Amino acid sequence: MASGFLEDASFNQSPAFGDVDLFSADRPLAEAAGRAGLDLAALAACGRDYGAAGTLDLGRLANENPPKLRTMDGKGNRLDLVEFHPAYHALMQKSIGHGIHASAHDGSDRPAPMAARAVRLYLATQAESGHMCPITMTHACVGALRAEPALLAKWLPKIQTRTYDPRPLPWWEKNGVTLGMGMTERQGGTDVRANITSATARGDHVEITGHKWFMSAPMCDAFLVLAQAKDGLTCYLMPRYRPDGSQNAIRFQRLKDKLGNKSNASSEVEFHGAWAERVGAEGAGVRTIIEMVNLTRLDCAIASAGQSRIALSQAIHHIRNRSVFQRRLADQPAMRAVAADMALELEAQVALVFRLIRAAEHAAHDPREAAYARLLTPAVKFLVCKSTPQLVYESLECLGGNGYTEDLPMARYFRESPLNAIWEGSGNVMALDVLRAAGRHPEAATDTLSRLVRTADQAFKTGPLAQALEQTLKSGTAERRARFLCEGLAKIAAVAALVEAGSPFAALYAGTRLGGMPFAQFGSADLGSSETALMDRALRDCT
Ligand SMILES: Cc1cc2nc3c(=O)[nH]c(=O)nc-3n(C[C@H](O)[C@H](O)[C@H](O)COP(=O)(O)OP(=O)(O)OC[C@H]3O[C@@H](n4cnc5c(N)ncnc54)[C@H](O)[C@@H]3O)c2cc1C
Known part of the structure; x- marks a missing residue:
């Protein structure tokens, strides 16, 4: 019999989450990758790498030991160096090794290099989000450097290596930049x-x-x-x-x-x-740097979806292993309603983000996809980055008091979760960007919206909402109603993306997000018999 001391017994605690194949455990993601024709075995290897207990622990260490600035040495000579913990360097080496900083530009991962890179970014973010900043910026800067081909030609060979070289040296002496x-x-x-x-x-x-x-x-x-x-x-x-x-x-x-x-x-x-x-x-x-900004905005949406994913995985893992009143939390109806509702949100986030990536991938030679990317990039960033903090917060609460402590990663996920909505254009800026895109290319915007409605209508009648959006857009109140326009557009696009993905949850998402009672908290919606499927798909047992 247990003594009652803290260290003596397991006390009904869930085991640590780790040594998980983050790719294969994630049904919506694996299906999105399959639709894009990606190499699933390679992505599963990447999922195991980022889901390894050791990698997840690098995330903890890199955040518990933040970087330090050294402006000068002890004699007053300028240094302007930032020192990072070895765990940060290890994560950088890993993500550059996986090519997340460059692979979309170098012809690897055919037939869908942007989608393949997006999967890896989504997986890497789950291990640690902070180091994604230079990885994303390196990827995105290439877009802007295209405006100066000679300069790009000089730098590209150093950008495209898979070697992380943190040494403070001139760039031409380094093995990677x-x-x-x-x-x-x-x-x-x-x-x-x-x-x-x-x-x-x-x-x-x-x-x-x-x-x-x-x-x-x-x-x-x-x-x-x-x-x-x-x-x-x-x-x-x-x-x-x-x-x-x-x-x-x-x-x-x-x-x-x-x-x-x-x-x-x-x-x-x-x-x-x-x-x-x-x-x-x-x-x-502005015209030059916007090429970079469009790529980073897309990355913000991908990374936020990844943050939702890791938080939800931790929550589902915990509720499957924790009992309250002699019954597993995962079997308790009120908890299932919350977890499944979050899983439904994530189904939509993943479908929407990968639909946008497809548009970005084909924009150069397909005007309709270009119009989609122009109108939807700010709208998708808005919706995904803004729904993530709430999802992360509810996931944290699924772990009860433990979720609120610094001993587990939930607090870190929570602190990280508002950031993608702020940088590269905050919420209002994204909403106003949708208006700007629609104003500059009105015919393309109308065409994109009617196509979205045609597709979405297979699951849910979105016509009335689309009409309200069009009327508001033409009215004198468009700027004041910018968020309504942006969120409405993004939600119709999410329904359409689920339909296009062949998801069985398109009507459920549409019905609970666009129809019915206007409740805002996860767990209020009636998901009926879909709860089990949603939870099983969110975190499959692939350890
Ligand atoms: C951790 C972190 C790292 C960052 N790293 C970088 C970096 O590497 N490089 C870099 O250049 N920047 C970086 N930023 C800056 C970031 O991109 C900006 O903070 C962001 O773009 C918002 O700009 P701002 O802070 O000046 O806010 P403001 O522009 O003052 O905006 C304040 C608020 O007003 C809203 N707003 C703005 N215009 C309108 C309008 N017309 N109508 C209604 N509302 C409006 C915005 O949505 C926002 O909510 C970083 C920020 C953070 C938090």
Whole structure:
């Protein structure tokens, strides 16, 4: 008989979640990958790698030991170095090894390189979200660098290696590089046209003077930076070292003390005449950098879905192993209603995100897919990134008091969960972007919406909502109703994505999210006999 001391007995606690194949355990994800024609065995290996207990523990260590800034040495010489815990470096090596920073651009993973990379990003995020920042930015910067082919040709061979090289050296001496970006200034983030940092022409390069209020992953080898030139806001590539091998005039002032995202460093930085090269035409800074922003917005949605997934997996794992009143929580009707409702939300998140990736993948040669990507990228980022914190919070609560402690990862997931909604354009900005996209290309937007409605209507009559959206769009209240337009559009698109995916839950999602009683908490909806299937699909036993 147990003594009653804490360490003596198992006390009805769920075992640690780990050594799980995060890919194969996740039915909606595996099906999305199958539809995209991806190599399922390779992705399962990736799922095992990120789901290994050791990898999940790297996530803990990297966040419990946040990076430190060293501006100077003891003699007052500038260093401008950020020191990271070995667990952070190990995660970076792993994710660069899996090619998440570059594979979408180098022709690997045919026939759907963006989808294959998205699966790996979704899996990596589950182990640790913070290190995804430089990985995503490196991937996305390539999009903007395309505006300057000669510059891209110089950097691409170093970007595309699968080697993480954290040494503080000039980029050409390294075995692999990462890229960051600095747009946000103290007086304006969303409104980058308010940037005051300036660029002065010096022959074949410029010198940049000013600051950035947020510049994450400061140990990157170069940064895409916006600065005011003679002809207006312009995009530049600013390496950490000048061509003569000396350290560039990039002076880190502080690291942000953030709510979460602890493993990732986010700096405040000054440029004291820093050496940089132009990317794209002078005065075309916003147009150039938007190529990067569109890719990072997509990554925000993918990563948020991954955050929902790991939180829900932890919750389902726990309720399957914990009994209350002599009955497993997973068998208790009120708990099943909550878990299954979250699983339904995640079915929609995954279907929607992978539908958007398909559009992005085909946009270059298919005008309809281009129109879909233009209109839906901000809407999908809005919906997925905003529903994730609530899902993570409810998952945390499924673990009871344990969920609220720092001994388990739920608190970390919770702190991380609002971030993707903020960066790369916060909620209102995304909603206004939907209006802008619809205003600039009204016919394409109408066509996209009617196609979505035709598809979604196979599960649920979305016509009345679509009509209300169109009327609001044309009315004088569109800006005030921007969130209604954005969320309405995204939800119709989610229903359509579920239909296209052949999901048996399209009507259930539509009925509970667009019809019926307007309750907002997970667990209020009546999912009837679908609960078991939803929970089984969310976390299959694939350990
Ligand atoms: C952890 C972290 C890391 C970051 N890393 C980077 C980085 O590496 N590089 C970088 O450049 N930036 C970075 N950022 C900055 C981030 O992208 C900005 O904070 C974000 O874009 C919002 O800008 P802002 O903070 O200036 O807020 P503001 O632009 O002042 O916006 C404040 C609020 O107003 C809303 N709003 C804005 N315009 C309108 C409008 N027209 N109508 C109604 N509402 C509106 C916004 O949605 C937001 O809710 C980072 C931020 C965080 C938190």
